[in-house]
Amino acid sequence: MEWDWNFVWEIMPTLLEGLKITILATVLGAAVAAVVGLVFAILRMTAPKPIARATSFIVEFIRGTPLLVQLYFIFYVLPDIGIRLPALLAGVIGLGVHYGTYAAEVYRAGIENVPRGQWEAAKATNLSARQTWIHVVLPQAIPPMIPALANYLIAMFKETPLLSAITVLELMNQAKSVANSSYRYIEPMTMVGIFFLIMSLISVVFLRWLEERYARVEER
Amino acid sequence: DDGKLAELKEQGFARVAIANEPPFTAVAADGKVSGAAPDVAREVFKRLGVADIVASISEYGAMIPGLQAGRHDVITAGLFMKPERCAAVSYSEPILCDAEAFALKKGNPLGLKSYKDIADNPDAKIGAPGGGTEEKLALEAGVPRDRVIVVPDGQSGLKMLQDGRIDVYSLPVLSINDLVSKANDPNVEVVAPVEGAPVYCDGAAFKKGDEALRDAFDVELAKLKESGDFAKIIEPYGFSAAAAMSTTREKLCAAQ
Amino acid sequence: MAAPIIRIDNITKRYGPLTVLDGLSMEVLPGEKLALIGPSGSGKTTILRILMTLETISGGHIQVDGDQLYHMPKNGSLAPADERHLHRMREKIGMVFQHFNLFPHKCVLDNVTLAPMLTKGVPRAAAEKRAMELLDMVGLADKAKNMPAQLSGGQKQRVAIARALALSPKIMLFDEVTSALDPELVEEVLNVMRKLAAETDMTMLLVTHEMGFAHDFADRVLFFDRGKIVEEGKPDDIFTHPKQERTQSFLRKIIAAGHRV
Amino acid sequence: MAAPIIRIDNITKRYGPLTVLDGLSMEVLPGEKLALIGPSGSGKTTILRILMTLETISGGHIQVDGDQLYHMPKNGSLAPADERHLHRMREKIGMVFQHFNLFPHKCVLDNVTLAPMLTKGVPRAAAEKRAMELLDMVGLADKAKNMPAQLSGGQKQRVAIARALALSPKIMLFDEVTSALDPELVEEVLNVMRKLAAETDMTMLLVTHEMGFAHDFADRVLFFDRGKIVEEGKPDDIFTHPKQERTQSFLRKIIAAGHRV
Amino acid sequence: MTDWSGYIGLILQGALVTLELTLMGSVLAVIMAFVAGLGRVSRFMAVRALATTYIEFFRGTSIFVQLFWVYFVLPFAGVTLSPLQAGVLALGLNVGAYGAEVVRGAVKAIGREQREACVALNLTRGQAMRHVILPQALPLMLPTFGNNAIELLKGTAVVSLISLTDMTFQAQVVRAQTGSTLIPFAVILVLYFLMALAISTGMRWLERRVTRGLDGVRT
């Protein structure tokens, strides 16, 4: 089979349409993940033992099972108990909760990485718990988290094709649909690959920059 | 030349692509592949001297590219003959014929009887397998892309209908009947056949260039039809042998 | 003689099976300069950390400036201190750490003004004025806008001293404040502490391996070993005529290693 | 007088814009014990690291035991040394680091036998025999099967010395081998080094802040400042009658900080 | 009624395929991780460039795209792999690219000091890597390798898209045949979780074994 440039230009608008949905799903999913991750992290670190334990189990369970199956579950099983989500929303929630478990780890690591001496210095200067969090711990914990979080953002972006399994017309699904009606796989799939590669090469550069900017607070 | 057939004989089996859509194709609890299309293919290949078939389940959209990529030797999946498809693959003579049907909510609240009705009602959403005949019919009738939901498999389509995510789920009549009878849901009803949609027939689809194999297949298929064994295989599944025998590939591939 | 400002009464500190402080009692008078010396692991740091409420105690009582530190009166008897009580008690105590523990994300000036502004509600202008005085005192007024990472170890430690002083505590705790420093930087920190000892009547507790400095600085020296006070007395007595065998052998080793006493 | 075993000729070392060594020249005689002293950042560590080929040089030549270190003869002229040449030259030199750098995943014995077995193909039995002799010499024969994590800092450093000696180098480099140790552990390491200095005729270069030890140990003392040798001489001369103002002020600070000279 | 025991058997067959994929994929991933990870720290520019290209390419394009390429596009270049081979290849190369960064990171984390000790003891680069750096780097890699293995396990669900009869695929089949959505999906969720649990438990055990004796070195 030959590579056909005309065909590529013909399908481009459809693919770009899909790319838009892909990016939208990524951005919304990231927002959900950021919040869900915070909830998980706080529950695990500060809630009473049984709740912290239960949270840990849930987090482990979500991390140990495939997002694809979770998406099927959200989309096809939840309606049985009366929760019927539109496809994109179901996808965003699936992505958000799945990656929220990763974000929770990053939050925890970021906070634990603040040296004990900092907590002690805050205590020795008589700051309250709240003041310690706001003025001492978080300003030091957050910058190093940023590259790790960005990393997961990129990973999530690359997993959006899964949403095609629950009928979201994102990039991959559009490509498949094009392939379905034209019986040509090479061009649409290659174009999807190129889109992903371009996006992640851009994000690699962006990430390097983030790492340089945020990796170490002391060096500023 | 019949190099391809010799090859298959030597390896002892033919690789077929099937869908996961009873009664065209089915997988039993023990994992054995059955259904009308694979059963016919198995019998014909046996008579050609190829002992067995090995089936792999595939999405409709992936079947033709898979064939072209040499992933299977033949598609036996209820992939209806249409002119563009005839251009992409080499079909055998017709095997399974069926009309199109709708599954929809009880009482047909939107009054949908044809693909055109769906196009005309701006609220109606139709679900159909990606790359299948129904998707094409809907698009050709003028249903906009965003109201044609590509559904990965029959069970998902039915579920989406029950959950109110789509208003119509469209498949061939026998598939819809099988699906709806399994679901046993009083709130789902079937409209069959869909008005204005022709009856379609599938055939075994071979890769372009494998015409010698296809022709050999046709010879044995014709014998099978004549002997009456053909009807014995497909009629228990609900298909009509007479329908398949009353038309030809030539007609179906030319139809518009 | 004035009433002691710190009265430690039979306290015990355990980490799991390990008993670090074993029924320790001691008193410190207001304004007294105390040096705590002794081998590694003897519990010197632990006692300072307990006074700063960075640890909990396993038993005993501590009174600081007339109030119980880890306990508070409640319905006529003593209950474990709550966070509010601890907060009030910590106002009296400041601490300087071996590794400075400056806030790396804040400039020198902000390191010093942060606590007064947050814990005492001092307005920014007043806090900065006082901070500049203190930075001047430690010789770092010109580094006010620098980030901690831009300072040498000795400079960092002087900022840490200014930061602790900014809260005007009655008691200052110093835990090996020079042992993370390059040798030539030690002197600049010790100078600041000498000045502090001479100019204020703050109570000071100093843990150190610099025997020479302990000798000059302290009114009284306590020699710790295995969570107990083995010997105490005036610097001259402890350093030149130690009575206990353990004190003698410790000082011998230190001297052999090239430290002046 | 014997020919120098090390001849450093006008070497320069730059890190980007920073010139750390600036046209430095010096010679060391076989068997000589040399102490390098000077303020932090003056280039003492750098010169040892260059001799150990842990750095590259920006200019100049170094001759060790008759051969060029960073260069090798090629087609009649001098070319930069390749890995094989460096490998051959490193056989003559051993180094002990401030932070010991023991291999934490290998027991004490394996730390000592690893290099002889790998680089010289010594059979295991012979390597272990020699290792045990060396461990005995540093007083740690009974710890042969311990992991480094189970040792104190002083013991680790003694193992590190044994490890370096196992390759029988002609020249030993010591970079502040006691400054990461608790004060009471310093002496046990210095004792080993005294013994070594007395019993062998190895050439030794020592960077230290322990002026007392430098005084007793060295045949000759070099005072470094800003990448240059400012003053050199017999220990008695340098420590008691330093001629240069910079040497004097450096020694004053060190003494004030409580170190015996 | 529905023959559940038969269908559960079908899912278990799928579980076997999933296990097989995970195992073979992991082997390939580990090999690629070391080859490319050590390639990244090589002295030779060309080797570094090659390793970097591999890593960035496989981390940059989505696993789905890689899978579809291997399955549908490679045959046009004359390479036809069975679905299992295609799955193992795509998953192994993909996860291997992530693993390579772990190897590189761990090797780098064994600090300058250990490398310098090796130079001072006159070990060659190869000897230093084999006897000093890797034995210490390995324990650092294991936790992340464990996570990667779980990612790979989860990634196998994706191969159902190229008609490999793994667990997710069989659940779909069972769903189509029985009309029940909840049961097959709930069953495979639990099975996936148990497999993930087995991986993390196994890795922790391995980690304890490998770090034995290093206690107290790392905090």
Ligand SMILES: Nc1ncnc2c1ncn2[C@@H]1O[C@H](COP(=O)(O)OP(=O)(O)OP(=O)(O)O)[C@@H](O)[C@H]1O
């Ligand atoms: N958080 C902890 N958990 C367990 N044991 C601890 C902890 N903190 C300190 N210890 C132990 O308590 C003992 C006393 O420690 P402390 O730090 O008070 O000694 P020190 O006299 O300050 O010694 P150094 O001179 O080395 O600073 C030591 O044996 C130490 O190992």
Ligand SMILES: Nc1ncnc2c1ncn2[C@@H]1O[C@H](COP(=O)(O)OP(=O)(O)OP(=O)(O)O)[C@@H](O)[C@H]1O
């Ligand atoms: N890798 C490097 N990159 C940049 N600058 C360096 C590097 N290593 C050392 N330097 C600089 O070179 C100078 C000399 O350093 P060196 O370690 O030789 O000093 P030193 O005399 O050993 O000091 P110290 O007594 O503190 O160990 C210092 O200014 C140091 O900051």
Ligand SMILES: [Mg+2]
């Ligand atoms: Mg201490």
Ligand SMILES: [Mg+2]
């Ligand atoms: Mg140095």
